[in-house]
Amino acid sequence: MGQEIMISSETEGLDTENLRAAVIGTGAIAQRLHLPAYRKSEQVDLVAVCDVEEKKAATVAAEFGIGSYYTDYVEMLESGAVDAVSVCLPNHLHKEVVCTALEHDVHVLCEKPISTSLTEADAMIDAADASDAFLMIDQTERFNPVYEKTKELLEKGVIGDVLSVRSRFSHPGPEGWSPRSTWFTDAATSGGGALIDIGVHNADLVNYLFGSVSSLSGYSDTLSMDADVEDTAVAALRFESGALGTFETAWRTDPESIEMQIVGEEGVIYVDKVAPSLRLELGNDCGTVDVPIPDRSKYDGPVEHFIQSAKANSEPTVTGRDGKRALEVVMAIYRSSESENRVHFPLETEVEE
Numbered sequence: 282m283g284q285e286i287m288i289s290s291e292t293e294g295l296d297t298e299n300l301r302a303a304v305i306g307t308g309a310i311a312q313r314l315h316l317p318a319y320r321k322s323e324q325v326d327l328v329a330v331c332d333v334e335e336k337k338a339a340t341v342a343a344e345f346g347i348g349s350y351y352t353d354y355v356e357m358l359e360s361g362a363v364d365a366v367s368v369c370l371p372n373h374l375h376k377e378v379v380c381t382a383l384e385h386d387v388h389v390l391c392e393k394p395i396s397t398s399l400t401e402a403d404a405m406i407d408a409a410d411a412s413d414a415f416l417m418i419d420q421t422e423r424f425n426p427v428y429e430k431t432k433e434l435l436e437k438g439v440i441g442d443v444l445s446v447r448s449r450f451s452h453p454g455p456e457g458w459s460p461r462s463t464w465f466t467d468a469a470t471s472g473g474g475a476l477i478d479i480g481v482h483n484a485d486l487v488n489y490l491f492g493s494v495s496s497l498s499g500y501s502d503t504l505s506m507d508a509d510v511e512d513t514a515v516a517a518l519r520f521e522s523g524a525l526g527t528f529e530t531a532w533r534t535d536p537e538s539i540e541m542q543i544v545g546e547e548g549v550i551y552v553d554k555v556a557p558s559l560r561l562e563l564g565n566d567c568g569t570v571d572v573p574i575p576d577r578s579k580y581d582g583p584v585e586h587f588i589q590s591a592k593a594n595s596e597p598t599v600t601g602r603d604g605k606r607a608l609e610v611v612m613a614i615y616r617s618s619e620s621e622n623r624v625h626f627p628l629e630t631e632v633e634e
């Protein structure tokens with residue numbers, strides 16, 4: 282009779298094997314964030330990359346010491362050699378690739394924005410619900426220590442109930458990020474311009490920090506770029522809590538400007554992501570206090586959190602539903618701008634976007 286193996290309660294539910302990870306799309310975000318984070322983890326075997334550009338896939342695989350590369354993601358998923366994937370593709374491809382990976386019960390970390398329409402986002406959420414694997418959306422900013430600390434101050438009630446917020450997320454545009462990638466300004470591929478590209482960070486942050494938006498009025502326009510997509514968008518927000526807010530995003534802001542002012546009943550918090558700094562004013566003659574910001578995210582970062590969630594088979598902190606809520610704010614601003622009307626949440630998903 283074989284020897285009985287004791288399983289300690291500490292390791293129960295935890296996968297002690299290394300996670301077999303792969304990355305689909307080997308462009309800027311894959312090379313700057315996902316691949317270095319997987320390579321750094323001792324709990325991951327980085328087994329494959331996939332890119333339609335074969336030369337790029339081969340070069341990136343060699344650079345990161347990865348044994349296999351593919352040009353067809355379905356072939357890679359069907360190899361059975363992958364437990365988890367990062368989807369780092371142009372936005373219009375997210376839905377199809379994410380749903381296929383989930384159908385293969387492969388955990389997915391999908392780049393923001395979740396998709397280019399709410400209908401696609403719903404399909405991705407349904408695919409995750411039907412799968413043994415989970416879907417995480419890389420709303421990266423939630424893992425920035427400056428916002429984690431801001432959330433902690435708000436939850437502790439340091440400034441009391443939030444009355445109003447001003448939230449701006451603007452940078453010079455996609456050319457400096459991924460110079461060869463013209464798809465960022467092609468609406469059919471990206472789903473829009475600055476608003477869906479970086480406004481979706483702003484949208485996720487306001488949802489995360491201040492709760493759901495209940496209605497908004499917005500504008501989006503192409504003010505200075507020679508492009509078919511918007512370079513600038515603004516909105517006035519009403520939150521379910523009753524608080525009011527303003528939302529700004531633009532690709533034509535050099536140097537970048539990513540900041541918030543949060544006015545509460547008992548004080549004001551100023552958040553600067555670029556510097557970065559967190560200042561607190563409590564209106565009690567103490568002046569402004571600089572709040573120390575931790576060096577690193579409490580989750581270590583989005584990819585590390587994804588790895589830990591996959592190893593423990595537990596739902597990650599940013600789900601498909603969170604990704605959809607961020608996209609909903611973006612879509613509401615487009616709809617409000619186009620219709621010149623105030624838009625109420627939840628949005629109708631049936632409307633063609």
Ligand SMILES: NC(=O)c1ccc[n+]([C@@H]2O[C@H](COP(=O)([O-])OP(=O)(O)OC[C@H]3O[C@@H](n4cnc5c(N)ncnc54)[C@H](O)[C@@H]3O)[C@@H](O)[C@H]2O)c1
Binds near residue numbers: 306310331352370462
């Ligand atoms: N979280 C963040 O802060 C952040 C920052 C930048 C970009 N992003 C997101 O990451 C995603 C990718 O952006 P990027 O800047 O890396 O773009 P990119 O253009 O640099 O890379 C995209 C890659 O996908 C490849 N590709 C295209 N079609 C493919 C297919 N069918 N199969 C396999 N590969 C294919 C391209 O060849 C390219 O290498 C986008 O959704 C973008 O919004 C997120």
